[in-house]
Amino acid sequence: MSFASLGLSAPILDAVTAQGYTSPSPIQAKAIPAVLEGRDVMAAAQTGTGKTAGFTLPILEQLSRGQRAGPNQVRALVLTPTRELAAQVADSVATYGKNLPLSSSVVFGGVKINPQMMKLRRGVDVLVATPGRLLDLYSQNAVRFKHLEVLVLDEADRMLDMGFIHDIKKILAVLPKERQTLMFSATFSKEIRALAKGLVRNPVEISVSPPNTTVKSVEQLVHPVDKAKKAGLLIELINENDWQQGLVFTRTKHGANKLTRQLEAANIKAAAIHGNKSQGARTKALANFKKGSIRILVATDIAARGLDIDQLPQVVNFDLPNVPEDYVHRIGRTGRAGATGHAISLVSADEAKQLFDIERLIGNQLTRKLVDGFEPVHDVPASRPGQKSHGARKPKKPKPGHRDGQRSGDAASGHKPPGKNRRHGRGKNPTGRPSGDRTR
Ligand code: AMP
Numbered sequence: 001m002s003f004a005s006l007g008l009s010a011p012i013l014d015a016v017t018a019q020g021y022t023s024p025s026p027i028q029a030k031a032i033p034a035v036l037e038g039r040d041v042m043a044a045a046q047t048g049t050g051k052t053a054g055f056t057l058p059i060l061e062q063l064s065r066g067q068r069a070g071p072n073q074v075r076a077l078v079l080t081p082t083r084e085l086a087a088q089v090a091d092s093v094a095t096y097g098k099n100l101p102l103s104s105s106v107v108f109g110g111v112k113i114n115p116q117m118m119k120l121r122r123g124v125d126v127l128v129a130t131p132g133r134l135l136d137l138y139s140q141n142a143v144r145f146k147h148l149e150v151l152v153l154d155e156a157d158r159m160l161d162m163g164f165i166h167d168i169k170k171i172l173a174v175l176p177k178e179r180q181t182l183m184f185s186a187t188f189s190k191e192i193r194a195l196a197k198g199l200v201r202n203p204v205e206i207s208v209s210p211p212n213t214t215v216k217s218v219e220q221l222v223h224p225v226d227k228a229k230k231a232g233l234l235i236e237l238i239n240e241n242d243w244q245q246g247l248v249f250t251r252t253k254h255g256a257n258k259l260t261r262q263l264e265a266a267n268i269k270a271a272a273i274h275g276n277k278s279q280g281a282r283t284k285a286l287a288n289f290k291k292g293s294i295r296i297l298v299a300t301d302i303a304a305r306g307l308d309i310d311q312l313p314q315v316v317n318f319d320l321p322n323v324p325e326d327y328v329h330r331i332g333r334t335g336r337a338g339a340t341g342h343a344i345s346l347v348s349a350d351e352a353k354q355l356f357d358i359e360r361l362i363g364n365q366l367t368r369k370l371v372d373g374f375e376p377v378h379d380v381p382a383s384r385p386g387q388k389s390h391g392a393r394k395p396k397k398p399k400p401g402h403r404d405g406q407r408s409g410d411a412a413s414g415h416k417p418p419g420k421n422r423r424h425g426r427g428k429n430p431t432g433r434p435s436g437d438r439t440r
Helices: 010-018 026-036 051-065 083-096 114-121 131-139 156-161 165-173 190-197 227-241 253-265 279-291 324-331 349-362 406-412
Strands: 041-044 074-079 104-107 124-129 150-153 180-185 204-207 218-224 246-249 270-273 296-299 314-317 341-347
Touching: 010 051, 010 083, 026 041, 026 051, 026 180, 026 204, 041 051, 051 074, 051 083, 051 124, 051 150, 051 180, 074 083, 074 131, 083 104, 083 124, 083 279, 104 114, 104 131, 114 124, 114 131, 124 131, 131 165, 156 165, 156 180, 156 190, 180 190, 227 253, 227 314, 227 341, 253 270, 253 296, 270 279, 279 296, 314 324, 324 341, 324 349, 341 349
Parallel strands: 041 180, 041 204, 074 124, 074 150, 104 124, 150 180, 218 341, 246 296, 246 314, 270 296, 314 341
Antiparallel strands: none
């Protein structure tokens, strides 16, 4: 099958060819015609499937046929959970739309709002946004949705995981009811279906399998170790196994910084990527990691979301996540096509509860392996996956001061994930007032 047969016109086909794509991926083959027909879409697809082009190409095609956006108006809105993903989607929009007379822009928190307001002044055909910053801009009258034609929710499951449901509902309340809605999510859980209910109308449902089936092709191992010896063990593992590229997860930003310093001190090129890092620093770290000048990327869960770095040979859980589902997300990063990925967890005695919760979620007891010289003084108890463990399936708020759990760590410091800024912030809550009047 060719892109031309899907109904895309020459300027877009040229841009696609310039990217070196020869044929549409399965999700593109299904989503592009459906979107061009004006249908709502619910698609189960992960990063790596080509989903971004799956919605971007037909949206650009449709927008190119209509009238350009008026001042402060937006014609297509793409909501993403993280600034990284927002930036990546915006890049794709610019790349695929380079031969079209359409404008696009991206807005997310953590950077100055004024330049974003300026860009919106003349109106943009495609706006990519994280929810919180978008609400800030809306409350300051910088953006209007009267002429919105298409809404895309990208990685809807992650948006819910990250607690954006209220922000999303506020945004939905100010969008025109007559619009096309496309929803992309890695999974379609009960929560996602509930959200979708009032959102998409008679949608075309599309499901494609991820390029690498995660859990099955990932070899998972637990190294019990005392907390104080974790960094030493990680350094030993990197050196012994000569890992050239690995993604290491820590629970906190502080932990990521500290570990990065320890790796650098051991002559291992490393960089941290988390909510306190500027967009520039994150982009640079990712680029250096991809080209190999950094061997180890140390990331918090939230920062790692939306990063275009799957299929790594090695993922390490330096700390176990508080939310067991995050473990599954993390290890899904490893496993190259056709090859087995490796996910190693360094687990100290105080993380037994998290370990049990993970084992209960995945329905498997993880293999423990002691490493010579790093045998723990404080043993990790044997797992009890059958035992009821409270909250295993429910993301819970870490207690204040509890080794600043990733979520609260990011949220408490003033360097929150995009979109959370506004909760304590400057902007007025747009739906603090009757919302309906704002779109009419
Ligand atoms: P995504 O799932 O949207 O994050 O895309 C994953 C990667 O696949 C991106 O690097 C795209 O540039 C690339 N890609 C998207 N569509 C195609 C295609 N039809 N052929 C080859 N590569 C593609």
